[in-house]
Amino acid sequence: QVQLQESGPGLVKPSQTLSLTCIVSGGSITSADYYWTWVRQPPGKGLEWIGYIYYSGSTSYSPSLQSRLTISKDTSKNQFSLILSSVTAADTAVYYCARERMAPVSRYYFYYIDVWGEGTPVTVSS
Amino acid sequence: DIQMTQSPSSLSASVGDRVTITCRASEGIKNDLGWYQQKPGKAPKCLIYAASILQSGVPSRFSGSGFGTEFTLTISSLQPEDFATYYCLQHNGYPRTFGQGTKVEIK
Numbered sequence: 001q002v003q004l005q006e007s008g009p010g011l012v013k014p015s016q017t018l019s020l021t022c023i024v025s026g027g028s029i030t031s032a033d034y035y036w037t038w039v040r041q042p043p044g045k046g047l048e049w050i051g052y053i054y055y056s057g058s059t060s061y062s063p064s065l066q067s068r069l070t071i072s073k074d075t076s077k078n079q080f081s082l083i084l085s086s087v088t089a090a091d092t093a094v095y096y097c098a099r100e101r102m103a104p105v106s107r108y109y110f111y112y113i114d115v116w117g118e119g120t121p122v123t124v125s126s
Numbered sequence: 127d128i129q130m131t132q133s134p135s136s137l138s139a140s141v142g143d144r145v146t147i148t149c150r151a152s153e154g155i156k157n158d159l160g161w162y163q164q165k166p167g168k169a170p171k172c173l174i175y176a177a178s179i180l181q182s183g184v185p186s187r188f189s190g191s192g193f194g195t196e197f198t199l200t201i202s203s204l205q206p207e208d209f210a211t212y213y214c215l216q217h218n219g220y221p222r223t224f225g226q227g228t229k230v231e232i233k
Contacts, residue, residue, distance in 0.1 A: 047162075047170065047213055049222040060220045063127065096169055100217075105176055111217035112160040112175035119169055 002027035004097050004117035011123050012091075018084040018124075022097030022117060029078055030055050035100040036080045037113065038071065040093040048093075052100065053080055087124045094119040128152055128216050132225030138233040145201040147228045149214035154194045158218035161190055161199045164227075165210045174199065175217075204230070 008020035022036070029036055038050035051061035053071045061069050065084065073080040084091060099115040129152035139145050149159065157177035162170040172181045174190040177197055187202045201208055209232055214225040 046227045047164075047215075047224045049215075049224065051221075062221045098169075100222075103175065105179065110158065110176035110179070112172050112181070113162070113170070113215070114172055114181070116169035116171070 002099065002115050004099065004115055006095060006097050006117045006120035008095075008120060008122070010121055011125065012087050013126050014088055014124055015086055018082070018087050018091065018122060020082045020095055020097075020120065020122070021079050022081070023077075023079045024099075025078070027099075029073055029080060030075055032056075033102050035102075035111075036071075036073065037098045037100050038082045039096045039098055039113075039116075041096070041119075042090075042093045050082065050095075089124050092122060092124045094121050096120075127221055128155060128219055128223050130214055130216055130223050130225040132214055132228055134228060135226060136229040136231060138231050139204050140233045141204055141206060143204045143233075145204050145208075145230060147199045147212055147214075147230075149192075149197045149199075149225045151195045151197075151216055151218075155216050155218035157193050158216060159190075159192065159197050160215045160217060161188075162213045162215060163208075163210045164213065170213065173212075201230075 003025045005023045012018045035052040037052040053059045068085045070083040096119045097117040098113045100113045102109045131150045159177045161174040164170040178190045189200045211227045211229045
């Protein structure tokens with residue numbers, strides 16, 4: 001059973017860089033069936049999709065974060081990471097890593113997020 | 127970006143009630159839509175994908191329907207453990223986009 005675990009600092013100063021890692025256990029990030037994803041949730045607010053990295057290394061990012069965001073992976077450690085630069089208070093949120101899978105149904109593929117980490121809170125404050 | 131408009135933003139209901147939540151996409155997304163349940167302090171959980179396919183282990187009182195731009199999540203008989211916030215998420219294009227969420231509260 002695949003499990004995801006986020007790790008990283010809980011407090012980051014404004015203008016600095018936030019780095020989070022998601023450790024994947026019970027499955028490999030080299031599988032072509034999954035997109036390794038980041039989602040965040042500001043306090044008291046809804047969910048926001050951040051981006052993903054695919055086994056091939058291809059990525060897709062939220063346009064609102066693209067200029068500050070890098071998602072990478074380390075296959076040897078079976079983990080993937082988020083780096084967000086020039087953070088502000090608006091980046092304060094619980095950050096979730098997650099797995100979006102491609103599920104075959106008849107002749108088609110459908111996508112859904114089937115595994116989530118427990119989330120890690122990040123506060124941006126001086 | 128595809129905008130997802132979810133309604134209502136909150137609702138109060140009693141145990142045993144039938145509850146319906148709606149999500150509208152700003153453009154057609156076929157049936158590339160999932161519904162997620164989130165309880166306080168917990169990660170979301172997928173209930174339904176492909177608009178109407180129940181995720182394994184999810185009770186049959188949950189159902190989904192819709193195609194194109196209009197989607198619904200129905201809980202046929204609300205149970206105490208169903209009080210939570212529900213989100214739709216479109217999986218048709220990038221960036222992925224969530225609805226604003228619907229908080230289901232006890233009446």
